[in-house]
Amino acid sequence: QVQLVESGGGSVQAGSSLRLSCAASGFTIDYHNVGWFRQAPGKEREGVSCITPNVGSTFADSVKGRFTISRDNAKNTVYLQMNSLKPEDTAIYYCSTVDIQSSSCLEGGRLSNEYGYWGQGTQVTVSS
Numbered sequence: 001q002v003q004l005v006e007s008g009g010g011s012v013q014a015g016s017s018l019r020l021s022c023a024a025s026g027f028t029i030d031y032h033n034v035g036w037f038r039q040a041p042g043k044e045r046e047g048v049s050c051i052t053p054n055v056g057s058t059f060a061d062s063v064k065g066r067f068t069i070s071r072d073n074a075k076n077t078v079y080l081q082m083n084s085l086k087p088e089d090t091a092i093y094y095c096s097t098v099d100i101q102s103s104s105c106l107e108g109g110r111l112s113n114e115y116g117y118w119g120q121g122t123q124v125t126v127s128s
Contacts, residue, residue, distance in 0.1 A: 012126055021079055029077075029097055033052050035051075037096060048093070052104075
């Protein structure tokens, strides 16, 4: 069964850090681009960060310098390290993945193809 599961969200104070995980099962992410998206209430979904199999990465301008993305193919997992969190980072965070033949990581942190596998999301709430 193909599945992506996000974890690591929570409620934190501004300035805190969280590390989100996106664990894949039922397939291997070795040849997949993986993107993190977020959606805040009343707003459109936006790309946050994207990572390629050779560990190239892109980020939304709003998170550059604060977030990093990494992958551990042995664990079939991608991580989003979020530092210096701000209230405007509050959203549900989703990961998505598409094979490299069908997608690319765009500037601005967006995975080009949004018709791949998706997780159920994890809530991040940052209070001031």
